[in-house]
Amino acid sequence: MDRAIRVLVAKAGLDGHDRGAKVVARALRDAGMEVIYTGLRQSPEMIAEAAVQEDVDAVGLSLLSGAHMTIFPEVLRLLREKGGDDILLTGGGCIGDEDMVELREQGVGELFGPGASTREIVDYIRDEVGRRRQLQENS
Amino acid sequence: MxxxxxxxxxxxxxxxxxxxxxxxxxxxxxxxxxxxxxxxxxxxxLTGAPRLGVTGPPGVGKSTLVDALARHHRGLDRRVGVVAVDPTSPFTGGAVLGDRVRMNDLATDPGVFIRSMATRGSLGGLARTSKEVVDVLEAFGHDLLIIETVGVGQTEMDIAGTADTTVVVLSPESGDSIQAMKAGLMEAADVLVVNKADRPGADQMVRTLEADLHMRPAADWTPPVIRTVASSGDGLADLTAAVDAHHRYLTGSGDLERRRHARVRVEILAVLRDRLWRRAQRDLTDHVPGWTEKVLAGEATPYTAARAMLAALIDDDPEDDE
Amino acid sequence: MSDEQKTIGPLGHRPASDDPHVTVSGREIPLVAGPEDLKDHDHARDLGNPGEYPYTRGIHPDMYRGKPWTMRQFAGFGTAVQTNERYRFLLERGQTGLSVAFDLPTLMGRDSDDPWSLGEVGKCGVAISSLADMETLFDQIPLADVSTSMTINSPAAIIWAMYIVAAEKQGADIARLRGTLQNDILKEFMAQKEYIFPPEPSMKLVVDTIEFGTREMPKFNPISISGYHIREAGSTAVQELAFTLADGFAYVDAALAADLEVDEFAPRLSFFFNSHLDLFEEIAKFRAARRIWARHMRERYGAKNERSWLLRFHTQTAGCSLTAQQPLINIVRTAYEALAGVLGGTQSLHTNSMDEALALPSEEAVEVALRTQQILAHEIGVASTVDPLAGSYYVEKLTDDMEAGAEAYFARIEELGGVVPALEEGFFQREIADAAHWYQEALEREQRVVVGVNRYVDEGETQQIPILRIDKEIDANRRRELAELRTGRDQTAVDAALARVVRGARDGENLMPHFIDAVRTYATLGEIVEALKSVYGEYVEPIII
Known part of the structure; x- marks a missing residue:
């Protein structure tokens, strides 16, 4: 089924720098996706609950404050607790290589640093969601 | 699935x-x-829980009002389901659905469920399946259902056909720009709200709306004009009272029964149309090129083609519908 | 949303083609400029001499020979103890002023032990929750002698109160304290989004600080009207210039409405701009800013005091121009951006560190950044002559264009009813988002080259430079410290002081004296902000994608 991909885009934590989140939200919309934009200052609980209610395929978090090692794992834990284990958790911000590796090991998807192109992000979400939907259909 | x-x-x-x-x-x-x-x-x-439609032009504060209404009903321990509809871009098929932003206080309330929908090519303010998504929320046990859509004067009757009570929201800033859409908005409204009523121009707007309402033919229910400041909560009690009054009017007058009767009728027809169309697509699409050639060659008209295909469809065994 | 919005605004200069000869703001660059570009230009009217109206060429006749710019590196991380050490390191190496970076919880008016602070404490700056932290931050640093800039906005008045009491406790005469409070809430609503209260009470707090500063602390700049963050959010150079100055006028209007005299407070208004990659465009922006401000202050507001006409500004090089790839080359970018700031006549300068696209700067990176400024000041000769680009056809034309572009925006903002209604309606946010979107597209089409990112990419690059890490125990440690603070203070005094804050806010009094009383009892930042929220409420912005 070629249904629209739904993505939740959120600014996690107290950080208000939303340039990246907005540029990405626009790019995802322009690529034909339905973007649920929750705006600023979202707690992990708010993000996970919204992801479940909206039945999104992916959650994209933008986070420039350095709190990524706290917030990503917490969102992941809550998504799993709420039965959203199949939802892709991805995102971007000022995240060093070492932290990216650690978060990926915990189950977070690809993370995009400064300089990533929106095309890379769109392609990644489309491919990864497609792969996961295929798995779901075959299970 | x-x-x-x-x-x-x-x-x-x-x-x-x-x-x-x-x-x-x-x-x-x-x-x-x-x-x-x-x-x-x-x-x-399905429980028959009340359905409230909230519509109006962009930027008048609909989401803030929905948030405030939902919180009011949570205070009365009612479970609230919200469907918020935003337009799909006709160019890309994508959409940005941003209504949750104004409902942050409800984001983690287990008695509230918010679902954002894109119109996905539907021409009205509603998505084609908004009503069905509301059905799911109702069957899930919500005591009040709120449907929020953008209304610009042409599409409000959609929401009026789905909701028991339709609240049309305007703000003083809408002023002149709503002239063109006013007729449609007024026709759909069971309750009119002037939000951001603390801003200049609010009094003028309320007076104009009331004057317009007096011009309407006499009816059993005249939509009240309520002033609110959703961000501070002012006027909310008046609004919920007006909505309750409308609900009492609907039940008392038998109008609710009539509306729901009409809704079921529309629903049956919609299901029927949907099924027929799906079947036609499945069974007849292959025949269209052949008939097209015949019409072009002057051997048939579009009408004979349609009659022949419809006859073939109805002769089919309905049992193998799915 | 913005489907219908196809341009970047009146002077966005969105290029029609994929012409590579455009500035970082999308303005087309002429092959050569000549006298015909300046036919409307009048030397006496538009330039004048350095130190003379309209100050296009600079605010002092002798510029940096008379007074070198202040080298002010923005710094702060972790706890007050750690940041205090960093400050002393910088002062020992020749830095001439302090600039405090606060962590996000502090910027948002939350204590380190607030649940929302988890994971954010000490990450982007220093955590300050009470007067006790402020005393530690400036331990052994004589506040009477060191000018101190504080980058804080929504809760600025409260943090300023803590600074004032900390200085008093050191024995300083507060009337002699020098420094700058950022305190620019309007650009928060437009760009950086670190707001708490709605625009109206937020403006009231700003006016309170201006009024208090005018009366009690005449050497302190109570506000630094900032374009930096507007630019970082993706605006063009013209937008940065126009929106910043529009904010400046809005503060002037607010202060006048509070019955202050323009010449009482205007001399203490200061500015803060971004210095981006496009050398000439940036220089023109700084020159135009001075001219516009002088003209408006004199002609529109009727200011008589020459000091009211002067636009004094701090510059920071563009953080958003730094790349995570090949971080060492950021030193070169920063040096050119700093050069633009100096050629544009800045009063103080922060040079970014090479590793800032990755994390907070390490000590080594900070030192290189400071040395970059010292080379500019002492080795390459640019500090010895005033406004050396004056008379350049291209730079003068750009300066005139910048002014015209800003005036076009002022007219548009006026039509929308002023700065506050325009931001409540999302005007600035939409303009900035559109410009950011255009820039991203230009990058992806490779119309703009970014070395190391979309050209000259170093395949297989791995991060080599050392990165400053904040210890993971900071959250727990801070919670313990605050618990001790709360049990050790006189709670009755705290409650009484907070009640006075609430009453003062309700009655519309100047809150500075109430804040000073409250912080003296060791009431925390979070407690005072909560008290204000109970009166003012919280702001939710319109959604502009």
Whole structure:
């Protein structure tokens, strides 16, 4: 089924720098996706609950404050607790290589640093969601 | 969604699982046989809970008002389901759905479920399946359903056909720009709200609306004009009182019965149309090129072609419909 | 949303083609400029001499020979103890002023032990929750002698109160304290989004600080009207210039409405701009800013005091121009951006560190950044002559264009009813988002080259430079410290002081004296902000994608 991909885009934590989140939200919309934009200052609980209610395929978090090692794992834990284990958790911000590796090991998807192109992000979400939907259909 | 998944998901849904409810909404939204199976299973669980439509031009504060209304009803321990509809871009098929932003206080309330929908090519302010998604929320046990859409004067009757009570929201800034859409908005309204009533121009707007209402032919229900400042909560008590009064009027006058009667009728026709169309697509699409050639060659008209194909369709065994 | 919005605004200069000869703001660059570009230009009217109206050429006749710019590196991380050490390191190496970076919880008016602070404490700056932290931050640093800039906005008045009491406790005469409070809430609503209260009470707090500063602390700049963050959010150079100055006028209007005399407070208004990659465009922006401000202050507001006409500004090089790839080359970018700031006549300068696209700067990176400024000041000769680009056809034309572009925006903002209604309606946010979107597209089409990112990419690059890490125990440690603070203070005094804050806010009094009383009792930042929220409420912005 070629249904629209739904993505939740959120600014996690107290950080208000939303340039990246907005540029990405626009790019995802322009690529034909339905973007649920929750705006600023979202707690992990708010993000996970919204992801479940909206039945999104992916959650994209933008986070420039350095709190990524706290917030990503917490969102992941809550998504799993709420039965959203199949939802892709991805995102971007000022995240060093070492932290990216650690978060990926915990189950977070690809993370995009400064300089990533929106095309890379769109392609990644489309491919990864497609792969996961295929798995779901075959299970 | 595969059928085995549907059964499992329905079981979880009836046990109160929110994730399952969300998945059923997706199935319903995506349409097709899965959607019908889901809706059929849910139909007996529909409770007749009140449905409130909130519509109006962009930027008047609809989401803030919905947030405030939902919080009011939460205070009375009612469970509230919200469907917020935003337009799909006709160019890309994508959409940005931003209504949750103003409902942050409700984001983690277990008595509230908010679902954002894109119109996905539907011409009205509603998505084609908004009503069905509301059905899922109703069957999930919500005591009040709120449907929020952008209304610009042409599409409000859609929401009026789905909701028991339609609240049309305007703000002083809408001023001149709403002249063109006013007729449509006024026709749909059971309750009129002037939000941001603390801003200049609010009094003028209320007076104009009241004057316009007096011009309407006499009716049993005259929409009240309520002033609110949703961000501070001013006027909310008046609004909920007006909505309750309208609900009492609907039940007392038998209008609610009539509206719901009409709604069921529309629903049956819609299901019928949907099924017929699906079947026509399945069975007849292959015949269209042949008939096209014949019409072009002057051997048939579009009308004889349609009559012949329809006859073939009705002769088919209805049992192999799915 | 913005489907219908196809341009970047009146002077966005969105290029029609994929012409590579455009500035970082999308303005087309002429092959050569000549006398015909300056036919409307009048030397006496538009330039004048350095130190003379309209100050296009600079605010002092002798510029940096008379007074070198202040080298002010923005710094702060972790706890007050750690940041205090960093400050002393910088002062020992020749830095001439302090600039405090606060962590996000502090910027948002939350204590380190607030649940929302988890994971954010000490990450982007220093955590300050009470007067006790402020005393530690400036331990052994004589506040009477060191000018101190504080980058804080929504809760600025409260943090300023803590600074004032900390200085008093050191024995300083507060009337002699020098420094700058950022305190620019309007650009928060437009760009950086670190707001708490709605625009109206937020403006009231700003006016309170201006009024208090005018009366009690005449050497302190109570506000630094900032374009930096507007630019970082993706605006063009013209937008940065126009929106910043529009904010400046809005503060002037607010202060006048509070019955202050323009010449009483205007001399203490200061500015803060971004210095981006496009050398000439940036220089023109700084020159135009001075001219516009002088003209408006004299002609529109009727200011008589020459000091009211002067636009004094701090510059920071563009953080958003730094790349995570090949971080060492950021030193070169920063040096050119700093050069633009100096050629544009800045009063103080922060040079970014090479590793800032990755994390907070390490000590080594900070030192290189400071040395970059010292080379500019002492080795390459640019500090010895005033406004050396004056008379350049291209730079003068750009300066005139910048002014015209800003005036076009002022007219548009006026039509929308002023700065506050325009931001409540999302005007600035939409303009900035559109410009950011255009820039991203230009990058992806490779119309703009970014070395190391979309050209000259170093395949297989791995991060080599050392990165400053904040210890993971900071959250727990801070919670313990605050618990001790709360049990050790006189709670009755705290409650009484907070009640006075609430009453003062309700009655519309100047809150500075109430804040000073409250912080003296060791009431925390979070407690005072909560008290204000109970009166003012919280702001939710319109959604502009």
């Amino acid at each position: 595969l059928e085995t998944h549907i059964d499992q998901t329905l079981t979880a849904f009836f046990a109160g699982d929110r994730r399952a409810a969300a998945r059923l909404m997706t199935a319903v939204e995506n349409g097709g046989p899965a959607a019908e199976a889901v809706l059929e299973a849910l139909y007996p669980k």
